Amino acid sequence: MLFAITQSTALVIVLLDGNPLADRLSAAGLLVLNGLWFICYGRRLVEEDRDDWRGFVYAAGSLVLFAGAVWFSGSATFALFGLVPQIYMTLPLWWAFFPMVLFVFTPQILTYAAGADPALPWPAALLIIAFSQAFGWAISRVADQNKLRGQLLERIEALTIEAERARWAAEIHDTLAQGFTSIITLLQGAQPNVELALQTARENLREARALVAANAPSPLDGSSLEDALRRLVSGVSLPSSFRVIGNAVPLATSVEVVLLRTVQEALNNVMRHSGASRVDVVMRFDSDGVSLEVRDDGRGFGDAPEGFGLRGMRARLEQVGGTLSLSSDEGASVLVEVPL
Structure with a gap:
C-alpha cells in the first residue's frame, strides 16, 4: 500500500513539474515500469520471504529504472519513500544497507554529472x-517476531493435537476396547453368558455415542456413581461383590x-491377565477423601512393567489430584485415593 501511494x-x-513534456513522460514511464517490476518480481520475494541473491536482482533492476526516471526529472526522487522499504523487505537488514545508500545517492550523482544543483540536499540524503536503516531494523524486528509467533502457534497446535489424540486413545481404551474384551470373554464361556454379553455390547454402544457427542460416560447418565460401579462389577463373568463404606x-x-x-x-x-476366580470392589468415604479398591485372588502383577x-x-x-497404589499380596490390589 505504501509503495502504491508513493509511486502514484x-x-x-x-507530470506537474516544469521539465519538458518529453522528459516528464519518460520519467513517468520509467516509474510505471518500476512499479510493474515490483509486481512481477519483487512482490513474490516479499510473499515467499526470500532472503537471498534474488533480492539483489530486484534491487539492481529497480535502481536502473529509478536512475533513469531521476535523469529525466529530479522530481522522481520522491519515489525513494516507496522504493527504499522494498529493499529492506527483499534483503536481510545489513545486506540492504548498501543498495539503500546507492538509491539515496543516485539523485546527487546524476544531478552532479549533469552539472545541476542536487535534486536532494546532502543533509536530507544523510x-x-x-x-x-532505522526503519529497516524495525521491519526486521517485526518480521522476526511474526516468524517466532508463527512457530509458537504451530508448536501449540501440534501439542494440542497430540494431547487430543492421547485423550481419545485413552477414552477408546477405557471404554470400547474394554467392553469388547468383556464380550469376547463372556462368549467364550458358553450359552449362559450370551445375555450378559448382549448387555455389555449395549453398554459399549452407548459409550460410543457418548464419545461422539462429547457427553459424560454413559454408565453415569441418569444414575449415581455407586449405581454405575455396581453395574460394572455385576457385569464381569467372575464371582464379584461391590460395597460402599x-x-x-x-x-x-470429573472425579466421578x-x-x-x-x-x-x-x-x-483382572479379566484379561490375572487368572483370578473372584474380584471385589470396595468404595470408602471418609473425612479426607474417597478411595476405591479393586482386589482379586489372581497371580498378581509380578515384575511386569506397567x-x-x-x-x-x-x-x-x-488431573484430579488423586493417587494410584498397586500391591500383589495374595492376589492383586489396585487402590485409588482422591482427596475431597
Missing part, C-alpha cells in the same frame, strides 16, 4: 539514510468420571 504521488509530481458425599463430575474409568480399567485387567492402561489411570488421577 511521484507520478503526479513528475537523514534519509539514517531513517531508512461410609457416608457417600457428592463428588465433582476418573473413578469410573479406573474401575473399568482395573476390572478389564502397560498403557495403568499409565492412563495414573494420568487421569493426576
Whole structure:
C-alpha cells in the first residue's frame, strides 16, 4: 500500500513539474515500469520471504529504472519513500544497507554529472539514510517476531493435537476396547453368558455415542456413581461383590468420571491377565477423601512393567489430584485415593 501511494504521488509530481513534456513522460514511464517490476518480481520475494541473491536482482533492476526516471526529472526522487522499504523487505537488514545508500545517492550523482544543483540536499540524503536503516531494523524486528509467533502457534497446535489424540486413545481404551474384551470373554464361556454379553455390547454402544457427542460416560447418565460401579462389577463373568463404606458425599463430575474409568480399567485387567476366580470392589468415604479398591485372588502383577492402561489411570488421577497404589499380596490390589 505504501509503495502504491508513493509511486502514484511521484507520478503526479513528475507530470506537474516544469521539465519538458518529453522528459516528464519518460520519467513517468520509467516509474510505471518500476512499479510493474515490483509486481512481477519483487512482490513474490516479499510473499515467499526470500532472503537471498534474488533480492539483489530486484534491487539492481529497480535502481536502473529509478536512475533513469531521476535523469529525466529530479522530481522522481520522491519515489525513494516507496522504493527504499522494498529493499529492506527483499534483503536481510545489513545486506540492504548498501543498495539503500546507492538509491539515496543516485539523485546527487546524476544531478552532479549533469552539472545541476542536487535534486536532494546532502543533509536530507544523510537523514534519509539514517531513517531508512532505522526503519529497516524495525521491519526486521517485526518480521522476526511474526516468524517466532508463527512457530509458537504451530508448536501449540501440534501439542494440542497430540494431547487430543492421547485423550481419545485413552477414552477408546477405557471404554470400547474394554467392553469388547468383556464380550469376547463372556462368549467364550458358553450359552449362559450370551445375555450378559448382549448387555455389555449395549453398554459399549452407548459409550460410543457418548464419545461422539462429547457427553459424560454413559454408565453415569441418569444414575449415581455407586449405581454405575455396581453395574460394572455385576457385569464381569467372575464371582464379584461391590460395597460402599461410609457416608457417600457428592463428588465433582470429573472425579466421578476418573473413578469410573479406573474401575473399568482395573476390572478389564483382572479379566484379561490375572487368572483370578473372584474380584471385589470396595468404595470408602471418609473425612479426607474417597478411595476405591479393586482386589482379586489372581497371580498378581509380578515384575511386569506397567502397560498403557495403568499409565492412563495414573494420568487421569493426576488431573484430579488423586493417587494410584498397586500391591500383589495374595492376589492383586489396585487402590485409588482422591482427596475431597
